[in-house]
Amino acid sequence: MSDVTVRQLAHVVGTPVGRLLEQLREAGIGVDCEDAAITEAQKLQLLRYLRHSHGASVDAATPKKITLKRRSHSEIQVNAGGGRSKTVNVEVRKKRTYIKRSVILEQEQKRLAEVQAERRRQEEEQALQEQASLRAQQEREARLIAEEEAKRHAEEEAKRRAEEEAKRHAEEEAKRHAEEEAKRRAEEEAKRHAEEEAKRRAEEEAKRHAEEERKSKPTVEPEKARAEKPAGRKAKPRSRSRSGDRELEQEQRRTKFGRKELHITPGKPSKRKKLRSQKTAAPTPKHGFEKPTAPIVREVSIPETITVAELAQKMSVKAAEVIKVLMKLGIMATINQALDQDTATIVVEEMGHKPKLLQENALELELTQAEQEVSKQVSRAAVVTIMGHVDHGKTSLLDYIRRAKVASGEAGGITQHIGAYKVHSDKGEITFIDTPGHAAFTAMRARGAKVTDVVILVVAADDGVMPQTVEAIQHAGAAGAPLVVAVNKIDRPDADPDRVKQELTNHDVIPEEWGGETQFVNVSAKTGEGIDELIEAILLQAEIMELKASPEGAARGVVIESRLDKGRGPVATILVQSGTLYKGDILLSGVETGRVRAMLTETGQEIAEAGPSTPVEILGLSGTPNAGDEAIVVSDERKAREIAGLRQAKEREAKLARQQSAKLENMFSEMEEGEVRTLNLVIKADVQGSAEALSESLIKLSTDKAKVKVVAAGVGGINETDVNLAVASNAILIGFNVRADATARRSIAEKGVDLHYYSVIYNAIDEVRGALTGMLEPEYREEIIGLARVDDVFRSPKFGAIAGCLVVEGVVRRHNPIRVLRDNVVIFEGQLESLRRFKEDVQEVRSGTECGIGVKDYRDVKVGDHIEVYERIKIEPTL
Structure with missing residues (x-):
């Protein structure tokens, strides 16, 4: 294409001339008027600027492949019947794709580099094997027994490798056969679709030809009919009738093959049929086509x-x-x-x-609203959540209240799950929810705050306000739950409750004695001091809030925790919020449903019913629901399963959409960032909340250089399926308070899977952080240690040009790399070949001392140049 003016280019691309001139100036093209000519190079420069400004790569302007499409038209004569022929237009389309040679060369070079890398790896393995053989030979010479043992191990290793090689060849052969079978089926499917399409088109063409042939036949009036016409009625000329028929046929043909739809009007005959009915006495069916008057809006x-x-x-x-x-x-x-x-x-x-x-949950709303019944509400027990920092005595305080030892069952004395317990006292009943205080369980604490009425904030009198204490205050504020502060560990000699009050006032938690609304109680979980006052404060706060719920009607609640028990199956801890839950009720929770087979209290006692503010363990669900899901009792089991199926399908579609979106969005970013080291993990935990919290904590360790990817996270013991998944994804297997069964242990030993057991979450976080750090490559930083000025140049038959220098800064060392500077510009980088002080070789020369320097493989040193000496310092990688 020849050069065009700015006005012509603006007309072609459909943009205002002023806007195009502004874009040209922004792209660095000096064009002032709209009549100025623009070359092809300037067009390309403008295109690259526009692509760059819209976030596209500059290299995208040069296509890597091009597709050419060609069309050819011809005409053929087709027999239309009745001795007539018809001309049919035939269009042949061809498409050919050409790939840029540089792209093919890049692919070939990449493949060659991979082959070379594989070859180097095999050579390294071979070298290692040779070293191992040499070491084994030396040991055999020392001890005969060791020689026999090494020989046996070598035979077993060769046998194992032969079996692995045979297995790999078998897998490759099976994969190839599967691919060929899939390809053959795809070709047969495509051929079948092509035959069906050709058959359908042939039937449509035959039908269209028959319709046109029927319409094109002239209407011949019998002589007898013309004789019987009334004398007073004048007949229309035959030529005019045929002209009208042809116009009607063309109008119908345009309507048939146009973009608008055909409307059938029953009872109104066409023009041809009306004329025929006037000429003949035989009755004809009343139907026909009418030109559409407006498009159909659906x-x-x-x-x-x-x-x-x-x-x-x-x-x-x-x-x-x-x-x-x-x-x-x-x-x-x-x-x-x-x-x-x-x-x-x-x-x-x-x-x-x-x-x-449409509202997707219309069926759910219909079912849940039908289960709601308005009944009389009565007072219920308060749901209390204990929050606070790690090791401030939350579980110990709850132990003293309910006279049980829960902390002894927790790893390291740290609560790993949400526990719900109902405490009976002389002054009333209280339901306690114990949430962990570690930072990794922020989401679990948030779920605890959502279902609670009153929050007990435990603060150690000898430690004061800590980061998790502030987070607990924020969660309670977000849930709108009132606070009751329990200042624990007052029995210690360094306890200072007043300091705790002063620190909490900085976070808008003001005691009642200081004019605020928050109750402060000094307690000791060790001696029991202040426990009665704390219970009275909780009951007083609950009485002020007037907590009520209806014990009648369908039960509603929330899932506190869920886990997979080996003997009992899915077990869910549910807090009933309204209604009464009975044994045998049909329960719907998230994507899981089932009939309540058994209800257990926190002590393991089986009960038949549970009223409001009662935590129970439920057996009989189809799976482990997510912590925080709503649980509701329904009367129709079929509808409950239908709703669970709809929720599963919706969750699956959302997951697939997220995966596809992530692939499309991250494709170019990964290409630009280059290779990012990834640590794959397969996590199995005892309960759902622990698996979720551990996954979130480990994913947060990811950086731009190393990322953590959780391939799968589930509940229950480690089985053979988890081991196979870890092998397929090259992942590390983590068991949190769970163990592998016998089959899984045998598979782990055979396949060499890296398995780690943990019972405290921050131990897992520390070790994964260390593994990520080990995956990173060390960085090197250059530091200039000396600078020498060239004052004279001497010629030596042995070393060539020798620079007589004066060290002006730092120190010049013999084995360090150097740069030669001329007018502060680097002209050479290399190493020192010799460093002398008078006639002696020296290792270093310090500032203010003269020396002779010989630069290796460089003979163009001149007076006035500077020789810069530096060293590379290794920096250990950190996350």
Whole structure:
């Protein structure tokens, strides 16, 4: 294309001339008027600037492959019947793709580099094997028994490798056969679809030809009918009738093959049939086609997620039309891709239809509202959450209150789960929820605050306010729950309760005696001092809040924790909030449902019913629900399963959409960032909350250089499936308060899986952080240690040019790398070949001393140059 002016280019691209001139100036192209000419190079420069400004890569302006499409047209004569022929236009399309040679060369070089790397790795392995053989030979010479043992190990190792090689070849052969079978099936499927499409087109063509032949036959009036015509009625000329028929046929043909739809009007015959009915006495059926008067506007129901194919079917259009509209909106989608409700609404409006938004949980609302019954409300026990920093005595305080030893069952005295307990006292009943205080369990503490009525903030009198104490205050404030501060460990000699009060006032927690609204109670979990006052404060706060709930009707509650028990199956800890839960009720919680087979208290006692503010362990659910899910009793088991299935399908679609979005969004960023080291983990824990908290804590350790990827996180013991998953993903297997069974242990020993057991969460975090640090490569920093000025140059037959220098800064060492500077510009980098002081070789020369320097492989040293000496300092990587 020849050069064009700014005005012509603006007209072609469809942008104002002033805007185009501004973009040209921003791109560094000096164009002032709209009649100035623009060359191809300037167009390319403008295109690169626009791509860069919109976030695209500059190299994207140069295509790596090009596709050429060609079309050829021809005409053939087809027999239309009745001795007539018809001309049919035939269009042949061809497409050919050319790949840039540099791309092929880059791929070949990359493959060659991989082969060379593999070869080097094999050589290194071979060298290691040779060293091992040499060491074994030396040991055999020393001891005969060791020689026999080494020989036996070598035979076993060779046998194992032969078996692994045979297994690998078998897997590759099976994979190849599977790929060939899949390819053959795809070709057969494509061939079958092509045959069906050809058959359908042939049937449509035959039907169309028959319809046109029927319409093109002239109406011949019998002589007898013309004789029987009334004398007073004037007949129309035959030529005019044929002209009108041809116009009607053309109008029908345009309507048939046009973009508008055909409307069938029953009872109104066509013009040809009307004339025929006037000429003949035989009755004819009354039907025909009428030209559309307006496009059809449909009301399209749109759920929260819908695929492109389903949306096209609801609008009675092809999926390709919907994909075209999405491409205009800047969305690249496939026929099976799921669209959100907002995007689908825009597409429906763009295509001229009326969207109707559907509420995905309509069935759930209908079922849950039907279960709600208005009944009399009575007072209920207060739900109290104990929060605070690590090792401030939360569990010990609860132990003293309920006269049980819970802390002895926790690893290291640190609470790892959410425990719910109902305490009976002379002054009333209180339900306690004990949340862990470690920073990794922030989400678990948040769930505890959501279901609680009163929060007991435990602060050690000898330690004061700590980071987790502040987080607990924030969670309680977000949940809108009142605080009761328990100043623990007052029996210690260094206890200072007044300091705790002063520190809490900085976080808007003001005691009642200081004019605030928060109750402060000094307690000791060791001696029991102040426990009665704390219970009275809780009951007083509950009485002020007037906590009530209805014990009648369908039970509602929330999942506090869930786990997978080997003997009993899924076990969920549920806090009943309203209604009464009975044994045998049908329970729906998240994506899980089932009939309550048994209800157990925190002490293991089986009960038949549980009222409001009662925590129980439930057996009989289909799986382990997520902590924080709502649990509701329903009367119809079939509808409960239907709702659980809908929730599972919705969760699966959302997961697939997130995965596809993540792949599309991270594809270019990963290409730009280069190789990022990834540590894969497979986590198994005893309860759902621990697995979730451990996964979140380990993922937060990721940086730009090293990332943690949790391949899978589940509940229950470690089985053989988990081991196979760790092998397939090259992951480390972590067991948190769980152990591997016999089959899994045998598989771990055979496949060499790295397995770690933990019972305290911050031990796992520390070791994973250390593993990430070990994956990083060390960095090197250069530090200048000396600078010498060249005052004269001598010629030596042995060393060549020798620079007579004066060390002006630091020290010049013999074995350090150097740079030669001329006018403060680096002209050479290398090493010292010789360093002399008079006639003696020296290792270093300090500032203010003259010396002779010989630069290795460089003979162009001149007077006035500077020789810079530096050293590389290794920096250990850190996260």
